[in-house]
Amino acid sequence: MAKSIDVSDLDIYYGDFLAVQGVTMSIKARAVTALIGPSGCGKSTFLRSLNRMHEVIPGARAEGKVMVDGQDLYDADVDPVAVRREIGMVFQRPNPFPTMSIYENVLAGKRLNATRLKKSDADDLVEKSLRGANLWSEVKDRLGKPGMGLSGGQQQRLCIARAIAVEPQVLLMDEPCSALDPISTAAIEDLIHELKSDYTIVIVTHNMQQAARVSDDTGFFNLKATGEPGHLVEFNPTKKMFTNPDNEATESYISGRFG
Amino acid sequence: MSIADPETEIPPPLGTTSKAGDAVFRGLATASASVILLALAGVAAFLLAQGLPALDGTGAQAYGFDNIWVYVGPLLFGTLLAATIALVFAAPLSLGVALVISHYAPRRVAKGLGWAIDLLAAIPSVIYGLWGIEFLAKQLVPVYMWLEAHLSFIPLFAGPVPTSGRTMMTAGLVLAVMALPIITAICREIFAQTPVMHQEAALALGATRWEMIRLAVFPYGRSGIVSAVLLGLGRALGETMAVALVLSPSIVVSFNLISAEGGDSSSTIAANIALNFGNASGSKIDTLIFTGLVLFVITFAVNFLGRWIAARGVKKG
Incomplete structure (x- = not known):
């Protein structure tokens, strides 16, 4: 299932504004890659460009290559909708569909493929996805209840279940724990460890400890200067990043001297 | 300092x-x-x-009918029929226009379209009536002819088609154009308020734009859409001039939408009052006012229902 992603020389624009410049990195399959950096440095924009979600904003575009399994996501004949079916996303704030039950939320993506699901298959998929998101035991008796009735952390795991129900190649997470309390955060981090064996995971986080705990590789983004585009300062295995970074700016950011 | x-x-x-x-x-x-x-x-x-x-009232007071209900009934029927036709056409069209404005068109086009729709609401209803008689009715005659020729086995399209084209269908279509701006304006606001995070949730699952609208926009706006349609219905029910100009008054219950010959077409309460009040005197005035009371109650009920549904939706969401 899981695929690696090779990004080369990616420039991301909002209209005429160059937001992120010249990113080149190799994201390993079946590993967690963390993206860190100060606010507004373009790490979320970069994350969104990996499944073309940034194009939701009018005028947004990207130049360069994002290769997944030998296919450039930005080829002219690639449909962004198809890209997003292969590369799922979890957002900063949990966003289950408010009018749907827990059960229907998990199936929402699968139902888009317009294939008729047999009831038994649907039941199996819901159980498998919720188990995969470590949520099954907490909700198995109330699958028909609205997804909004869960706690924030449970909602976020429901969103992860919904994302993995469509069996994507890659899972992108945009600060998935920033709206959660420490206990829920720990639950999500445990989950990320487990999901790693099946999926390629890219996570944006503001929490340095989190990056150190969950990731195998880390990329540090920063602005070149105020008003300049963001860029990738350093990309290295997380261990090296947090003990002996190549770049001075990385070291001062990680040790809390700025940002 | x-x-x-x-x-x-x-x-x-x-x-x-x-x-x-x-x-x-x-x-x-x-x-x-x-x-x-x-x-x-x-x-x-x-x-x-x-x-x-x-x-x-009976006899002369009830315009020659046995009792008042025989008189009011067909008018009430006509009112509801015209309003129903209006909604059948206006509701889907309004939803479409509102979606184009909120989700499909580029921002500048959407703005212009929004203004155009608001202008529709500002046109006096007598103008709609004149437009209905002089333009729309005549343009629709060939359509009615076709319906009569091919679908006359359905009672709705039995004919015969009047050469003027002034039929229940025409009145309903004029009302549809008049209800359109209200429904569109409310739906547009509701669609535009759909939380971005729900729309992104759908898009990130690989939804096309239309699938995203079905997953995120419609469920979020469902109660708003219903109340918008009911407010549009309120306008269609009470509208007077446009219908009075298009339809000749008659007291019959007829599902025939494309005929007017021999009084074979229903009229509406509001139009009937407007056309008869000038000639009415004494107890006939009471009769017309009673028909007004019936309309008042119906319109009140529809508006009340619309707001109740809207309020219920807010609590749930």
């Missing part, structure tokens, strides 16, 4: 200087609110006082 020393410059206690203004404003606001309630109560009282005596 540009910053005042807090100890030497004590600000006046909150509210002392504006106390008189407060009282005046509160009085004005309360008075306005009471006037509205009084006006509503006054209209209801007038309709009841003048209309109810016509309840047991």
Whole structure:
């Protein structure tokens, strides 16, 4: 299932504004890659460009290559909708569909493929996805209840279940724990460890400890200067990043001297 | 020193200087609110006082009918029929236009389209009536002819088609154009308020734009759409001039949408009042006012239902 992603020389624009410049990195399959950096440095924009979600904003575009399994996501004949079916996303704030039950939320993506699901298959998929998101035991008796009735952390795991129900190649997470309390955060981090064996995971986080705990590789983004585009300062295995970074700016950011 | 020393410059206690203004404003606001309630109560009282005596009217008072209900019934039927036709056409069209404005068109096009729709609402209804007779009705004659030729086995399209084209269908279509701006304006607002995070949730699952609208926009706006349609229905029910100009008054129950010959087409309450009131006198006035009371109750109920559904949706969401 899981695929690696090779990004080369990616420039991301909002209209005429160059937001992120010249990113080149190799994201390993079946590993967690963390993206860190100060606010507004373009790490979320970069994350969104990996499944073309940034194009939701009018005028947004990207130049360069994002290769997944030998296919450039930005080829002219690639449909962004198809890209997003292969590369799922979890957002900063949990966003289950408010009018749907827990059960229907998990199936929402699968139902888009317009294939008729047999009831038994649907039941199996819901159980498998919720188990995969470590949520099954907490909700198995109330699958028909609205997804909004869960706690924030449970909602976020429901969103992860919904994302993995469509069996994507890659899972992108945009600060998935920033709206959660420490206990829920720990639950999500445990989950990320487990999901790693099946999926390629890219996570944006503001929490340095989190990056150190969950990731195998880390990329540090920063602005070149105020008003300049963001860029990738350093990309290295997380261990090296947090003990002996190549770049001075990385070291001062990680040790809390700025940002 | 540009910053005042807090100890030497004590600000006046909150509210002392504006106390008189407060009282005046509160009085004005309360008075306005009471006037509205009084006006509503006054209209209801007038309709009841003048209309109810016509309840047991027969013969000449009921325009030659056995009792008042035989007279009101067909008009009520016509009113509901015209409004139904209007909604059948206006509701899907309005949803489509609202979606184009909120989700499909580029921002500049959407803005222009929004203005155009708002302008539709500003056109006086008598103009719609004239447009209905002079333009729309004539343009529709070939369509009616076709319907009669191919679908006349359905009672709705039995014909015969009048050469003027002034039929129940035409009246309904004119009403549809008039209800369109209200429904569109409300739906547009609701669609535009769909939380971005729900739309992104759908898109990130690989939804196309239309699938995203079905997953995120429609469920979020469902109660709003229903109340928008019911408010549009309220307008279609009460509209007078456009229908009065298009339809000739007659007291029949007829599902035939594309005919007018021999009084084979229903009319509406509002249009009937407008066309007959000038000639009415004495107890006939009471009868017409009673039909007005019936319309008042129906319109009130529809609006009430619309707001109730909207409020219920807010609590749930």
